[in-house]
Amino acid sequence: MGTFKIEGGHRLKGSITPQGAKNEALQVLCAVLLTAEKVTIDNIPDIRDVNKLILLLSNLGVKIQKNAPGSYTFQADDINLKYLESEAFKQEGSSLRGSIMIVGPLLARFGKGYIPKPGGDKIGRRRLDTHFEGFMRLGADFRYNREEYFYGVEAKKLKGTYMLLDEASVTGTANIIMAAVLAEGVTTIYNAACEPYIQQLSNMLISMGAKIEGVGSNLLKIEGVDELGGCTHRVLPDMIEIGSWVGLAAMTRSELTIKNVSWENLGQIPDVFRKMGITLEKKGDDIYIPAHEDGYEIQSYIDGSVLTIADAPWPGFTPDLLSIALVVSTQARGSVLIHQKMFESRLFFVDKLIDMGAKIILCDPHRANVIGHDFKSTLKATTMTSPDIRAGISLLIAALSAKGTSTIHNIEQIDRGYERIDERLRAIGAKIVRV
Ligand SMILES: CC(=O)N[C@H]1[C@@H](OP(=O)(O)OP(=O)(O)OC[C@H]2O[C@@H](n3ccc(=O)[nH]c3=O)[C@H](O)[C@@H]2O)O[C@H](CO)[C@@H](O)[C@@H]1O
Numbered sequence: 001m002g003t004f005k006i007e008g009g010h011r012l013k014g015s016i017t018p019q020g021a022k023n024e025a026l027q028v029l030c031a032v033l034l035t036a037e038k039v040t041i042d043n044i045p046d047i048r049d050v051n052k053l054i055l056l057l058s059n060l061g062v063k064i065q066k067n068a069p070g071s072y073t074f075q076a077d078d079i080n081l082k083y084l085e086s087e088a089f090k091q092e093g094s095s096l097r098g099s100i101m102i103v104g105p106l107l108a109r110f111g112k113g114y115i116p117k118p119g120g121d122k123i124g125r126r127r128l129d130t131h132f133e134g135f136m137r138l139g140a141d142f143r144y145n146r147e148e149y150f151y152g153v154e155a156k157k158l159k160g161t162y163m164l165l166d167e168a169s170v171t172g173t174a175n176i177i178m179a180a181v182l183a184e185g186v187t188t189i190y191n192a193a194c195e196p197y198i199q200q201l202s203n204m205l206i207s208m209g210a211k212i213e214g215v216g217s218n219l220l221k222i223e224g225v226d227e228l229g230g231c232t233h234r235v236l237p238d239m240i241e242i243g244s245w246v247g248l249a250a251m252t253r254s255e256l257t258i259k260n261v262s263w264e265n266l267g268q269i270p271d272v273f274r275k276m277g278i279t280l281e282k283k284g285d286d287i288y289i290p291a292h293e294d295g296y297e298i299q300s301y302i303d304g305s306v307l308t309i310a311d312a313p314w315p316g317f318t319p320d321l322l323s324i325a326l327v328v329s330t331q332a333r334g335s336v337l338i339h340q341k342m343f344e345s346r347l348f349f350v351d352k353l354i355d356m357g358a359k360i361i362l363c364d365p366h367r368a369n370v371i372g373h374d375f376k377s378t379l380k381a382t383t384m385t386s387p388d389i390r391a392g393i394s395l396l397i398a399a400l401s402a403k404g405t406s407t408i409h410n411i412e413q414i415d416r417g418y419e420r421i422d423e424r425l426r427a428i429g430a431k432i433v434r435v
């Protein structure tokens with residue numbers, strides 16, 4: 001178990017460039033399985049989850065060439081389907097959430113897709129029904145081994161159909177799109193997720209020869225084609241990392257520029273932070289955050305009632321930034337209700353923040369009321385363990401703003417989604433070491 005030691009209370013200064021988006025990378029990496037031709041992907045983040053998926057693709061027989069840092073060419077022209085029945089696959093396939101998205105492409109191209117229960121954050125129930133109900137609607141036979149938590153779908157040829165998803169699942173939508181692009185006939189997916197990750201995947205598939213209409217909406221129409229070809233694709237900057245750096249700047253009252261953020265793909269993220277009183281300036285494609293010398297004040301609603309920050313499927317506010325919004329509000333002026341609607345175990349980390357002196361009432365597993373200190377009292381350093389990726393980065397932000405030296409264990413959770421985070425934070429003045 002890795003550990004960070006953080007000496008808090010220092011202002012940071014400078015600029016930071018976001019890595020490529022983890023959740024997009026996991027989708028587009030799985031899409032390389034849809035063609036025998038070469039696919040080149042740029043701006044792939046060097047993070048644990050992505051590297052695990054690249055290893056899994058390699059074990060499946062995908063030829064992989066590293067062109068430069070973050071740039072790879074993949075060729076899935078000789079896939080070893082026997083690997084799917086191996087013990088090694090049961091281990092490797094279950095170690096991250098994104099591995100679930102190999103199922104759609106394998107099913108569509110080779111007639112079968114298997115997966116052990118995928119990993120990822122333990123932040124509540126994470127069912128896969130949407131994925132498998134979608135595959136079944138396309139005509140696949142489904143089986144599930146309860147003893148081994150092993151899922152399988154098989155079909156000679158998928159057939160397009162209309163489907164209304166039971167929920168706008170992000171990885172579920174990606175999986176069904178990747179199956180439908182090679183199905184016979186037209187598939188209509190209503191209540192599809194439409195995050196920039198899905199838009200990027202769809203545009204990549206279109207450049208490979210897929211026929212997809214409605215990109216960016218929750219109604220997708222996909223006309224199946226016989227085969228797909230190669231392409232070149234670039235992953236967008238990671239909007240969750242961008243939001244994390246906004247939170248970091250505000251909590252440490254640092255002047256920070258976040259470079260090349262792709263403003264048009266940030267949705268509500270800038271406005272949610274603005275509602276928390278944080279100044280964000282658009283400078284070209286950068287975000288400039290001045291040092292908040294006088295702190296930041298949470299806005300009320302027009303009628304004067306308390307602000308709620310809640311998650312919702314895109315174009316709502318992403319659930320992956322709620323933990324960061326929560327930690328940032330511990331030093332705001334005013335109070336806010338943080339409502340995590342999607343996951344039921346994602347707010348329990350607030351215990352650690354309460355230990356550090358934050359004023360938080362956990363109303364129930366989904367809702368926390370935060371009363372900010374307005375920097376009149378600093379958080380106290382402590383020792384903690386990172387329970388999940390976004391709680392981990394939130395605790396790290398808290399530690400950087402706190403007085404004294406904090407220790408964070410289980411930093412593998414943070415490394416799942418943040419590239420060389422200690423090095424990049426040191427470059428803007430943070431006192432953080434990996435021990
Ligand atoms: C690898 C990857 O891409 N992971 C992301 C993906 O996970 P993932 O695709 O696993 O998450 P889903 O979108 O399937 O669902 C997330 C949670 O939200 C609930 N839910 C979902 C849709 C909905 O309309 N209503 C609803 O309540 C689900 O029941 C589940 O508990 O999307 C999540 C939701 O943005 C993000 O937190 C994860 O970072």
Ligand SMILES: C=C(OP(=O)(O)O)C(=O)O
Nearest residue numbers: 097098120121320389390
């Ligand atoms: C929940 C997340 O990731 P995963 O779905 O990979 O667990 C996340 O990125 O915040």
